Amino acid sequence: MDPILVGKAITTETSGSVYLLPKYGNRHGLVAGATGTGKTVTLMTLAEGFSRLGVPVFLADVKGDVAGLAMPGTSNEKLQARIEQMGIADYRNEAAPVVFWDLWGKAGHPVRTTVSEMGPTLLSRILELNDTQSGVLDILFKLADDRGLLLLDLADLRALLNLIAEERKDISTSYGLVSTQSIGAIQRSLLRLEQEGAELFFGEPALELADLMRTTYDGRGVVNILAADQLILKPRLYSSFLLWLLSELFENLPEVGDLEKPKLVFVFDEAHLLFDDAPAALQQRIEQVVRLIRSKGVGVYFCSQFPDDVPANVLGQLGNRVQHALRAYTPRDQKAVKTAAETFVANPGLDVAKTIGQLGVGEALVSMLLDKGVPMPVEKTLIAPPRCRMGAITDAERQQVRAGSPVGGKYDTAINRESASELLAARVQQASQDAPAASEAEEGGFGQKMSEFLFGTKRRQGMVQSVAKRTTGNVGGSIGRSVGSAIGESVMGKTGKKYGGQIGNQIVRGILGGIFGRR
Known part of the structure; x- marks a missing residue:
């Protein structure tokens, strides 16, 4: 040769x-x-x-x-x-x-290249991070591995930083101390890197x-x-x-x-x-x-x-x-x-x-x-x-x-497949959609319970009517005490009858007071 x-x-x-x-x-x-x-x-x-x-x-x-x-x-x-x-x-x-x-x-x-392939050591050098901030970046990569989240581009990196900020206390307990100052410093370094056009390099x-x-x-x-x-x-x-x-x-x-x-x-x-x-x-x-x-x-x-x-x-x-x-x-x-x-x-x-x-x-x-x-x-x-x-x-x-x-x-043509930023955004969207339904279900259950306590069951309706007939001078108070005790017993059980009754009395007193024209 x-x-x-x-x-x-x-x-x-x-x-x-x-x-x-x-x-x-x-x-x-x-x-x-x-x-x-x-x-x-x-x-x-x-x-x-x-x-x-x-x-x-x-x-x-x-x-x-x-x-x-x-x-x-x-x-x-x-x-x-x-x-x-x-x-x-x-x-x-x-x-x-x-x-x-x-x-x-x-x-x-x-x-x-992808963020995962670059790795935390070289990425820390590019971002000019100190030792403490580099440690947070190590935690970020470990967290992504544990939760099965792909780190492909800088958007994924930013999404993981936001997740760490939201769950900082739990993550600090499991992986090591994470401070808001370190998270902020990394986010600022990412911003500078994006302004230099480096986001085109990751992907x-x-x-x-x-x-x-x-x-x-x-x-x-x-x-x-x-x-x-x-x-x-x-x-x-x-x-x-x-x-x-x-x-x-x-x-x-x-x-x-x-x-x-x-x-x-x-x-x-x-x-x-x-x-x-x-x-x-x-x-x-x-x-x-x-x-x-x-x-x-x-x-x-x-x-x-x-x-x-x-x-x-x-x-x-x-x-x-x-x-x-x-x-x-x-x-x-x-x-x-x-x-x-x-x-x-x-x-x-x-x-x-x-x-x-x-x-x-x-x-x-x-x-x-x-x-x-x-x-x-x-x-x-x-x-x-x-x-x-x-x-x-x-x-x-x-x-x-x-x-x-x-x-x-x-x-020459970039590809953007589903990775950490998309998965975390989808979870946030799903959670926001589930929240109103859960709230409605919770409110409906409480309303139905109150309706039953006050007017919904024949037994309690009969009880209210019976009390009204027997009482001539203090109709609202008697009804309130009887129904309030029933509410307390039903909601809190027999052991809470005493305290539940007091709470129930206050609720019903206001309702029946309005019905019977009392203030």
């Missing part, structure tokens, strides 16, 4: 081509360098190389120029001179097979990983490009989405060991956003995924300005390195240069720290894994040009590519 041409070594003592071996493509990598030094072109070169090997690629398009992979390049004198300098015999302008994705569905097919149909791992009929790997020029303005949503996707790959793909080539290459651009303000537990999770996902056949390539943007525990897992120029203008830059120099295998003929500051555009310090996984000594390298367009594409070209996509009919 042909290796991927990365570039040509131009170190004084060394010359020759520098390759990335396919069987070590799953050993991960790092592409670093200052803005404008050629990182994006390097990523495009690597993506094309993997695609030609039949390896699908997923990468984010932060500035909009990675989309050029979908269109063939154009020859010019500068490009031709680079090709001749590197001695590339089989170079030709060509496009890569591309599928565009977009969380908002504008610049590509919508990318969706169905959810993204299936198999659709990111497609190959064309001629065996080329599909390059999946996520439009991230607007998403990058919401760094927590951007980084959490990519981390979720990486976690889904880790949890769902089977163990395959070391293959002849990766099953998928995942490029994480602006990698520092993943680790900024990440709690220790989340960083441990990232380290675990990066360390173990290699055996799933997935290679992860981080791209950032400085190599120390990636924590040391993760940086140590990255076997393939491309370091573009760094300008040591500030103490932060000087530290980054020192870190970059220390992470390479030394080359006796190359002063790494000095060379990093002298690299031109399209040049880089490169160290790839050789046979047996041994890293090669670092080489100053002229990066190979990609065969696609090195620049943005037009809206019409994007729509043309999108129209020919094999997954458009599957994801």
Whole structure:
């Protein structure tokens, strides 16, 4: 299997081509360098190389120029001179097979996942919740599981929050303390997230990983490009989405060991956003995924300005390195240069720290894994040009590519099936319909009982008439006392006859007083 041409070594003592071996493509990598030094072109070169090997690629398009992979390049004198300098015999302008994705569905097919699949940990990070509020979110997910309620979109999440607010005391007893302040804070964070348009991200149909791992009929790997020029303005949503996707790959793909080539290459651009303000537990999770996902056949390539943007525990897992120029203008830059120099295998003929500051555009310090996984000594390298367009594409070209996509009919139309919000709303509606009927039944029963006590049964009617005949001076009082005692005995039983009679006397006294003209 042909290796991927990365570039040509131009170190004084060394010359020759520098390759990335396919069987070590799953050993991960790092592409670093200052803005404008050629990182994006390097990523495009690597993506094309993997695609030609039949390896699908997923990468984010932060500035909009990675989309050029979908269109063939154009020859010019500068490009031709680079090709001749590197001695590339089989170079030709060509496009890569591309599928565009977009969380908002504008610049590509919508990318969706469900709230349940995202999980409470990453959702807490997106919502920027503290530990206490995150605990309430954990309770929410547990409650949804226990009651069989599907959490698909943000409406479901809001409905569960309202349920917790209504049943807060009972839920606090069964699951743990829930405060109204925490519920309110989560609701406010949800509102901000909805205003940013994130409600389009949660829902169905959810993204299936198999659709990111497609190959064309001629065996080329599909390059999946996520439009991230607007998403990058919401760094927590951007980084959490990519981390979720990486976690889904880790949890769902089977163990395959070391293959002849990766099953998928995942490029994480602006990698520092993943680790900024990440709690220790989340960083441990990232380290675990990066360390173990290699055996799933997935290679992860981080791209950032400085190599120390990636924590040391993760940086140590990255076997393939491309370091573009760094300008040591500030103490932060000087530290980054020192870190970059220390992470390479030394080359006796190359002063790494000095060379990093002298690299031109399209040049880089490169160290790839050789046979047996041994890293090669670092080489100053002229990066190979990609065969696609090195620049943005037009809206019409994007729509043309999108129209020919094999997954458009599957994801472009949203599905809204019955879930927590619909079920809880239906229960509230049913309860509101049942309430008047129950009230009428209760009122009818009491009215019938009173009618029986006063006038409804022949026995009591006879009793009232008999008392009326025998009494001449205090008809209303005698009738009231007799009927009141009867009511008390009937309603409260014999043991309550005394007190029931007193209550009954007061009720009947008012009624019969009106009948006999007394006040």
